[in-house]
Each structure stands twice: as C-alpha cells, then as structure tokens.
Amino acid sequence: MGLFFEDLEIGQVFPTPARTITEADVVNFAGVSGDFNPVHTDEEYARGTLFGRRVAHGLLILAMLTGLRLRTGVFEGTLIAWLEIRNYRFLKPVFPGDTIRGETEIVEKRETSRPDRGVVVQRVRVFNQRGELVQEGEFVTLVRRRDG
Template identity: 60%
Template sequence: MAGLWFDDVEIGMTFETPRRTVTEADVVNFAGVSGDFHTLHTDAQTMRESQFGERIAHGALVLSIVTGLRGRLGIFDDTLVAFAEIRRWRFVRPVLIGDTIRAANEVVELTPTSKPDRGVMVQHVQVLNQHDVVVQEGEMVALVKREAKV
C-alpha cells in the first residue's frame, strides 16, 4: 500500500506541492462548469478599470486546483479514507490569470477515532503565488487509515 498511514504522521510534519499556473482555459472552463460567469472572471474591459486591473480567477477554482496539487504528492494515495471538511478557509488575495500557485501544508492535529482503522488528520494549508504571497489559507480535514495492530 502506497502512502503514509495515520500512525506515520506527526504534528508539525510539512510538505509542499508542485506548482501550477492558472490559465485562461482554467477560468473559462470553471465558469462553464460552475455557472459562475461573474464580471470578475469574464469581463476584461470592466476589470481593467477595477481595483484588480484585470480579470481574476474564481476563488473556488483555486481551491479546486489546490486539492489536485495536494493529490499529486501521492503521500496519501492508498491511505486516504475521505476528505472530510474545510475549516476557516480565507480568500486572502486575488489570483490572476497567469499566476503560478502552490500549497504549503502542515499537520496541526491528529485525533484517533472510535473506529480503530482510521484517524482524523488536520492540515493547515497556505496557498502561495509565484511571489510567495499567501492568496488563500485554511485547514483541510481528512480521514486517514491506521495500520492494523497485530
């Protein structure tokens, strides 16, 4: 079985995802899938005159990309039971088309459950752009398998 088990993880453990550039195609496709065609994301002329100076990526798109980047690490490929919760997620700064993002993750809580085959792992996640500026942050909660004790 590939991946870290709940019992392998320690509070304070950190890991960083690969980077990914947010593209025009990402924004257009996400607008179509989500139905969110707000001016912030679709009207270049209006947004040139805005505080942002150009269109911005959907916050939920960036969050979705981050879940994919975290999955690319492969460290919980076979041990993740479920993605359970997002806590206190904040959209700190806009992400522009062409920005390159990554996620820095730190394990902040580990709680065994009443079921001996799993535990709850909480990670503080910071999404950073190419300038190392935090653009989103919060906590992601997952159920992770525990190794059977013989």
C-alpha cells in the same frame, strides 16, 4: 501508497508542485461551475474593479490545491474522506498567468472509535510566484490506519 495515520507527525510540512493558472482554466471553471461573474470573464468590466483585471475564481484555486496535493502522493490510497474545511480565507487575488504552489502542515491528529481510521487536521496554504500567501485554511480528514 501514501502515508497512514501512524506515519503522520504534528509539524510535518508537505510542499506541492507548482502550476500556472491559464486562460483555459478560468474559462473551463466558469463553464463547469456556472459562475460567469464578469470579474472572471469580462476583461473590460474587470478593469473597472479593484483588481484592475480579470481574477481567477477563488474556488478554482482551492480546487487546484486539492489536485496539487494529490500529486505529492502523501495521501495516495490512505485518505478516506474530507470531513470539513475550516476557516478558509481568500487573502489575495490570483490572476491568469500567476503560478501557484501549496503546502500542507499536519497540525492535529486524533484517534477515532474505529480502529481503521483517524482524524487528521491539516493547515493548507497557497502561495503565488512571489511567495505571497493567497489562500489558507484547514482541512479535516479521515485517514486510514496501518493495521485497520
């Protein structure tokens, strides 16, 4: 069981495991999302872009962050729902072969009118293998209360 609303403290930081972005990840995401933009799928085309090569979909990296966060167990069985993604920024490209990791910092908590849940705002960050910040934003979530 993950952490309940009462267990979370402002300033707590939870790092995720790392994951390398593979060619299969990019191809599969293109298929699932329908986003076949050539900057993701055509090496020759991508060479002529500001990236100089194919880049992973930004939303693929965001989706992977959610999976990496799940692997920490912090919200296992206690996260009720996402309410909002705020101020999410895609700061640097991520390429096939890059390895990403994330971190979650608790930045705000507030009780709701319902005694079984509270709102938790988390600042999330994604870093590449060089420690460069590639994405960041805030997730606003409903989290179970222990006695709810």
